[in-house]
Amino acid sequence: MPELPEVEVVRRGLADHVLGRTVADVELRGLRVARRHVAGPQDLTDRLGGRRIEAVRRRGKYLWLDLGDGLGLILHLGMSGQLLVEDAAAPDEKHLHARFRFADDGPELRFVDQRTFGGLALADLDAHGVPATIAHIAPDLLEPAYDRAAVVRRVKGKDSAIKRVLLDQTVASGIGNIYADEALWRAQVHGERVSSALTKPRIGELLDHAAEVMREALGEGGTSFDALYVNVNGASGYFDRSLAAYGQAGRPCRRCGTPIRREHFMNRSSFSCPRCQPRPRAVRASAGP
């Protein structure tokens, strides 16, 4: 599953190649790609034709095109969705689901998705230019609307495992399993500690680590993709070598040398250092929401 840095890499690539261009027409292959668009595939293609791409925006893991007049197109990447900018003469990909042609006859935008969990949907944009369907998602740690002090207060006010709170998209969006584990390792906090028991400076530090680790991943991802190939390939492959905790079970902690442990948490795996991130001694309250 792509996380915030991977989606931001795609956003920047898209902005470089489609910003300011006018859509001539959109061709859909099959119906699955439009299944999230309630009014149906015909409505989707009818309303896209003639629209100019005014902005390419992102909040957390959500990516959308601002088409002006309060209309947006959400690009759900799912597990394996890719957006490719290609010459019209390039052969069709096996899993091509949508093709955008532009009025300038320049390169096409193609949506390719091997596992078909992704798709396209039009949405009304609110006064801040955010699709109404995702307005409940909180700003992410890298956008100007992020209010650090407010998020610290919200985290402090929750009686839940801190990792669960970090993953809660209504608190701050865009932190997924990988970057939550990395931030917790850097802050030396076990993910099952109760958020309300952490001090506000500690919570602030943890959020800063989360923002920092995502910025670092972005720095690496930003240099790894071909100019004409905007790509998302699942979980941050290019950042793997920089991970200190996630996926590192059994390898020595880079800080103290103790083997990193793997634990089950929220139906997923959590990775942490047993020495730098001791488990909470007693669970005061249930770790539920």
Ligand SMILES: [Zn+2]
């Ligand atoms: Zn350690």
